[in-house]
Amino acid sequence: MSFFLEKCPRCGKGPVFLYSVFHIFKFTETHSHCSKCELNYEPETGFFFGAMYWSYAMLVGLAVITAISGTYLGLGEMLYWGIPSLIVVLLPWIFRYSRMLMLYVVYPIMHKNRFEKKDIKD
Ligand SMILES: [Zn+2]
Numbered sequence: 001m002s003f004f005l006e007k008c009p010r011c012g013k014g015p016v017f018l019y020s021v022f023h024i025f026k027f028t029e030t031h032s033h034c035s036k037c038e039l040n041y042e043p044e045t046g047f048f049f050g051a052m053y054w055s056y057a058m059l060v061g062l063a064v065i066t067a068i069s070g071t072y073l074g075l076g077e078m079l080y081w082g083i084p085s086l087i088v089v090l091l092p093w094i095f096r097y098s099r100m101l102m103l104y105v106v107y108p109i110m111h112k113n114r115f116e117k118k119d120i121k122d
Contacts, residue, residue, distance in 0.1 A: 006096060009103045010115060011037040016103065017096060027092045030099065041103065043111045050106055054098035059087060062094075 002012035014034035019026040030048075033040055042048065063083050070079040087094075108115045 003100055003104055006100060008034040008037060008039055008041075009100075009107060010034065010039045013037075014039075016041060016100065021092045021096060024092075028095060040114065043107065043114050047107075048099055048102055051095075051098040051102045054101045055094050058094050058098060062087065062090065 002008070006016050008014040008016060011034060014031070014036040016030060016034075017027070018029040018031060021027050030041055032042065066083050066086060067079060070076075070082060075082065
């Protein structure tokens, strides 16, 4: 659940992002550390470059699902505008959840020592 609420992957309490997803110019800004357990959100320089692969997978999946369902629903040429429009509208969420996947899936594997629980402030 803390994944969808965009909370820290270690303690589930500290927010990952500084601003709301609806803050159109600042929705990408991320805290450097968790405010509760001090987990460093960027354990190495360029850690979030890997989020590109997650977002690519999400975009392809979204396009395929939309195209298939649109074809069966008989949307026809509306799909040419519908898929790009849907992708543009969902970009902030795709961006943020691709970063969340990096924190929840890749971080515990690549940086196990840093990820292991320390004393969690409460
Ligand atoms: Zn935390």
